[in-house]
Amino acid sequence: MTEIEEVHPEHEDAGAEAVVSRADAWENGDGRRPDDDSGRGVVVAFGQTMKMLRLRAGQDREELGRRLGYSASTIAAFEQGRRIPSPRTIDKADEALGADGLLRLWKDEVERAQYPVFFRGMAQLEKEAMELLAYDTLVVNGLLQTESYMRALLTMRRPPLSEDTIEQRVAARLARQDILDGEPAPLLSFVMDESILRRRYGGREVYRGQLEHLLSIGRRRTVTLQVMPLDSAESAGVDGPFTIVVRQDGKRFVYAEAQGTSSLEIDPARAAVASSRYGVIRSQALSPQESLAVIEGLLKSL
Numbered sequence: 001m002t003e004i005e006e007v008h009p010e011h012e013d014a015g016a017e018a019v020v021s022r023a024d025a026w027e028n029g030d031g032r033r034p035d036d037d038s039g040r041g042v043v044v045a046f047g048q049t050m051k052m053l054r055l056r057a058g059q060d061r062e063e064l065g066r067r068l069g070y071s072a073s074t075i076a077a078f079e080q081g082r083r084i085p086s087p088r089t090i091d092k093a094d095e096a097l098g099a100d101g102l103l104r105l106w107k108d109e110v111e112r113a114q115y116p117v118f119f120r121g122m123a124q125l126e127k128e129a130m131e132l133l134a135y136d137t138l139v140v141n142g143l144l145q146t147e148s149y150m151r152a153l154l155t156m157r158r159p160p161l162s163e164d165t166i167e168q169r170v171a172a173r174l175a176r177q178d179i180l181d182g183e184p185a186p187l188l189s190f191v192m193d194e195s196i197l198r199r200r201y202g203g204r205e206v207y208r209g210q211l212e213h214l215l216s217i218g219r220r221r222t223v224t225l226q227v228m229p230l231d232s233a234e235s236a237g238v239d240g241p242f243t244i245v246v247r248q249d250g251k252r253f254v255y256a257e258a259q260g261t262s263s264l265e266i267d268p269a270r271a272a273v274a275s276s277r278y279g280v281i282r283s284q285a286l287s288p289q290e291s292l293a294v295i296e297g298l299l300k301s302l
Helices: 040-056 061-068 072-079 087-096 104-113 117-128 147-155 163-181 194-198 204-218 268-284 288-300
Strands: 129-136 187-193 223-228 242-247 252-258 261-265
Touching: 040 072, 040 104, 061 072, 061 087, 087 104, 104 117, 117 129, 117 163, 117 242, 117 252, 117 261, 129 268, 147 163, 147 204, 187 194, 187 268, 194 223, 194 288, 204 223, 204 288, 223 268, 223 288, 242 268, 252 268, 261 268
Parallel strands: 129 187, 187 223
Antiparallel strands: 129 242, 242 252, 252 261
């Protein structure tokens, strides 16, 4: 078992060496190790509080489920700590149960508990991002995935994930996508290998939906989407995928994952090198207009 060391972004001046967070990474972006129960205590305590408030309000699970738009079994999963509700669901539950803000007090901690220890620093940085630059080589970036594409990827995991774990991870990834509609909107740049666009994960309809979603996202004024073509003779991204986050105070952080490990760089010199490398990658990739044309071509070929 890989030992996890968590270093929060606010401590970046204390020993800014290369890798500050390391753990088993079961999937690109926000994987959780099967034996990683960090944050489970928070989720269980929230669920018990929710159950207590439901009983106090005289509601059964079916009634609360109708008011929140969930089945009774899903309410049970929330109360038993097997699923993590979204921040929006917590707000609705607080109102439905007349909790007067008691459930809302849990929102930040429950949201953090959605992520494994090694990704929590990155998840927080995404929320604070003034600019985010991502280069991907294996799958569509989590911030750009459709829900169907997410489920397809999570279902492929080996060893297999439980249904509750899949639901938790889908909810966590969808919550991260709020960055796309942030105010003020951060500047987002994504460069992806063309090979990603050609892999039909989930089958024809899931694949079609993901391509259509990329076209929609790529047309936003705050998003730059580029494709690194398969026939490119050069690529500065041969070392693999990585993400750069620029915070409001101008500090840069670099997140990367490989098979079994992840890292969050806080050393300014290394972040500067990564930023320079990303600039070269962007210059080698197709222009945004050419990239959207590639996606449109793939859609027409279906």
